[in-house]
Amino acid sequence: MTGKTLFDKIWDAHVVSEIKGGPSVLYIDKHLIHEVTSPQAFAGLEERDLKVFRPQNTVATPDHNVPTIDQHLPIKDELSRFQVSKLAENCKKHGITLYGLNHPYQGIVHVIGPQLGLTQPGMTIVCGDSHTSTHGAFGNVAFGIGTSEVEMVLATQCILQPKPKRMRINVEGELGEGVTAKDVVLYIISKISASGGTGYFIEYAGSAIRSLSMEGRMTVCNMSIESGARGGMIAPDEKTFDYIQGREFAPKGAEFDAAVARWKELYSDDDAVFDKEYTYEASDIEPMITYGTNPGMGTKIVSSVPSLDDIPKSEQSSYSKSLKYMQFEPGEALSGKPVDFVFVGSCTNGRIEDLRAFADFVKGKQKADNITAWIVPGSKQVEKQAKEEGLEEILNAAGFELRQPGCSACLAMNDDKIPEGALAVSTSNRNFEGRQGPGARTMLASPITAAAVAITGRIIDPRELMLSQKELA
Amino acid sequence: MIEKFINLESTAVPLAVENVDTDQIIPARFLKATTRDGFGENLFRDWRYDKSGNPKPDFVLNDPTYYGAILVAGKNFGSGSSREHAAWAVHDYGFKVVVSSFFADIFKNNALNNGVLPVQVSEEFLQKVFEAIEKDPNTKLKVDLPEQTITIVASGTRESFDINPYKKECLLNGYDDIDYLLSMTEKIEAFEKERV
Numbered sequence: 114m115t116g117k118t119l120f121d122k123i124w125d126a127h128v129v130s131e132i133k134g135g136p137s138v139l140y141i142d143k144h145l146i147h148e149v150t151s152p153q154a155f156a157g158l159e160e161r162d163l164k165v166f167r168p169q170n171t172v173a174t175p176d177h178n179v180p181t182i183d184q185h186l187p188i189k190d191e192l193s194r195f196q197v198s199k200l201a202e203n204c205k206k207h208g209i210t211l212y213g214l215n216h217p218y219q220g221i222v223h224v225i226g227p228q229l230g231l232t233q234p235g236m237t238i239v240c241g242d243s244h245t246s247t248h249g250a251f252g253n254v255a256f257g258i259g260t261s262e263v264e265m266v267l268a269t270q271c272i273l274q275p276k277p278k279r280m281r282i283n284v285e286g287e288l289g290e291g292v293t294a295k296d297v298v299l300y301i302i303s304k305i306s307a308s309g310g311t312g313y314f315i316e317y318a319g320s321a322i323r324s325l326s327m328e329g330r331m332t333v334c335n336m337s338i339e340s341g342a343r344g345g346m347i348a349p350d351e352k353t354f355d356y357i358q359g360r361e362f363a364p365k366g367a368e369f370d371a372a373v374a375r376w377k378e379l380y381s382d383d384d385a386v387f388d389k390e391y392t393y394e395a396s397d398i399e400p401m402i403t404y405g406t407n408p409g410m411g412t413k414i415v416s417s418v419p420s421l422d423d424i425p426k427s428e429q430s431s432y433s434k435s436l437k438y439m440q441f442e443p444g445e446a447l448s449g450k451p452v453d454f455v456f457v458g459s460c461t462n463g464r465i466e467d468l469r470a471f472a473d474f475v476k477g478k479q480k481a482d483n484i485t486a487w488i489v490p491g492s493k494q495v496e497k498q499a500k501e502e503g504l505e506e507i508l509n510a511a512g513f514e515l516r517q518p519g520c521s522a523c524l525a526m527n528d529d530k531i532p533e534g535a536l537a538v539s540t541s542n543r544n545f546e547g548r549q550g551p552g553a554r555t556m557l558a559s560p561i562t563a564a565a566v567a568i569t570g571r572i573i574d575p576r577e578l579m580l581s582q583k584e585l586a
Numbered sequence: 587m588i589e590k591f592i593n594l595e596s597t598a599v600p601l602a603v604e605n606v607d608t609d610q611i612i613p614a615r616f617l618k619a620t621t622r623d624g625f626g627e628n629l630f631r632d633w634r635y636d637k638s639g640n641p642k643p644d645f646v647l648n649d650p651t652y653y654g655a656i657l658v659a660g661k662n663f664g665s666g667s668s669r670e671h672a673a674w675a676v677h678d679y680g681f682k683v684v685v686s687s688f689f690a691d692i693f694k695n696n697a698l699n700n701g702v703l704p705v706q707v708s709e710e711f712l713q714k715v716f717e718a719i720e721k722d723p724n725t726k727l728k729v730d731l732p733e734q735t736i737t738i739v740a741s742g743t744r745e746s747f748d749i750n751p752y753k754k755e756c757l758l759n760g761y762d763d764i765d766y767l768l769s770m771t772e773k774i775e776a777f778e779k780e781r782v
């Protein structure tokens with residue numbers, strides 16, 4: 114018998130039953146909900162006169178549609194206010210724990226799950242949000258679902274799902290200075306394309322992946338969906354266990370030890386077979402940035418926009434459409450382009466390490482005059498920590514301000530919209546047309562690249578500034 | 587219950603763009619509703635209307651030449667966000683079938699859960715469909731779910747498509763997944779007991 118992949122071990126342990134030739138009935142351990150994709154699911158329950166089957170397995174927070182200033186005041190936008198209050202009403206009615214606006218645990222759903230220790234190895238986790246893949250960094254099967262599926266989980270704690278195929282992506286070796294988890298994942302997606310992962314669940318492995326911090330691993334798993342994959346995961350190790358230990362909802366004492374013993378079984382067996390496997394060298398990865406309108410359109414910051422000849426014929430018209438939207442020319446250099454906005458935040462790069470990296474980079478420098486910067490912590494806890502660690506002071510001294518937690522300009526549902534035509538360098542995960550506001554142009558990059566851009570006002574490889582800093586020292 | 591789908595013969599609207607992501611299908615700023623209705627109005631909002639809300643004449647939905655209950659799109663349709671609002675918008679606008687050479691997984695599930703049939707065809711067949719519509723906007727496509735085929739009626743060019751047998755049954759009968767899962771409650775409870 115051949116061995117099992119990490120994915121199979123977890124998936125198979127959650128199959129309640131299988132429909133012949135059809136999807137599996139998969140049991141869900143943890144269900145996270147937010148204000149935007151849940152109201153219609155609750156309405157569906159009501160129409161059928163159903164209760165939430167396991168309210169204790171569900172946790173709610175508003176994040177997508179909340180303002181990031183003056184959160185103590187009632188939300189100005191009437192529709193947003195109604196949506197957020199609807200979440201509170203539904204949670205109250207069905208006995209679901211809610212971390213509402215101004216609660217110390219509120220934040221982007223994928224930031225708070227790990228932070229509170231709700232996210233644990235071996236679980237199945239779903240949320241009506243495609244970046245649920247973030248949680249996979251802890252060695253679990255976590256994926257985004259639609260609202261009908263949210264309704265299924267509320268009604269039965271189960272979901273009907275066809276089993277995806279398995280892919281493994283290995284990144285081997287040591288990452289260079291100035292190369293972050295964000296660069297690793299942008300590199301991977303630029304290689305396998307924005308649809309290369311469709312139909313698969315990815316396991317990330319290799320020494321470069323293992324060297325990443327838990328937060329870095331979350332950044333990588335977060336963007337799995339940008340390659341089309343249902344989710345991404347990384348086998349848990351000591352780093353994982355250390356991160357979880359002591360968190361609010363983590364097992365305690367002897368229970369924790371017992372859990373760790375179980376979690377240690379969560380790895381792909383040596384002889385496990387993957388449907389597809391890729392291996393990359395960490396030394397080939399440099400600071401990355403996107404130039405187009407899907408996350409697969411990324412390149413090294415030091416290189417240029419690919420010329421039309423480099424693009425397969427069948428894709429040329431879509432490629433041209435994308436560059437036209439970005440107002441870029443094929444073959445032109447990226448470095449030196451003036452930028453208007455810098456957005457630091459989101460479930461990809463809005464955690465404390467990201468704010469630390471940004472603050473560390475801008476410390477003692479000044480924001481460029483042509484830049485408007487929005488620095489948005491991923492959660493209330495991140496915000497608190499940033500203040501306690503003195504990051505806010507550093508940011509303020511350099512001409513930046515810290516906003517309040519939420520998804521913010523990542524999807525621009527609230528007032529945080531990048532204006533039409535403006536060019537933004539963002540640490541979020543999607544550069545789709547209009548994602549950050551109608552007509553907004555987005556380039557995705559790491560927090561330190563964002564910092565280098567915020568200081569110089571133009572596209573720049575952060576290593577250029579790191580070198581000059583070293584020389585000064 | 588979802589709407590039953592058996593077969594459909596209709597003209598089609600061609601959208602020859604690849605990687606149509608869910609932010610294009612329905613931009614986030616229109617996700618503030620708490621019901622499932624009315625999203626068709628804002629389907630492809632920013633491609634369809636200019637800033638002042640005037641229809642852009644060069645966008646295919648605004649071109650009266652093209653009409654019908656089938657949307658034909660370039661490869662990797664529905665990538666990005668899990669928002670089911672994208673499937674609701676497609677459905678609410680009046681499309682019952684989306685034809686493409688590749689669909690994003692979550693969109694495919696969401697479409698099926700709302701009685702919209704995603705028909706995945708080969709790249710060659712997709713090109714033939716685009717060409718046929720270009721030649722004659724009144725050209726009809728026939729989608730036969732029991733047979734799992736799609737046919738360009740005028741030329742008889744046909745291709746079969748895949749669909750999960752369970753999902754096919756659901757569409758043919760108008761069943762939805764929740765009905766099925768609810769019928770499993772005892773098994774689910776037994777599973778829970780066994781795990782602790």
Ligand code: SF4
Nearest residue numbers: 244459460520523524
């Ligand atoms: S931060 Fe962006 S990607 Fe993450 S959950 Fe919010 S909207 Fe989605």
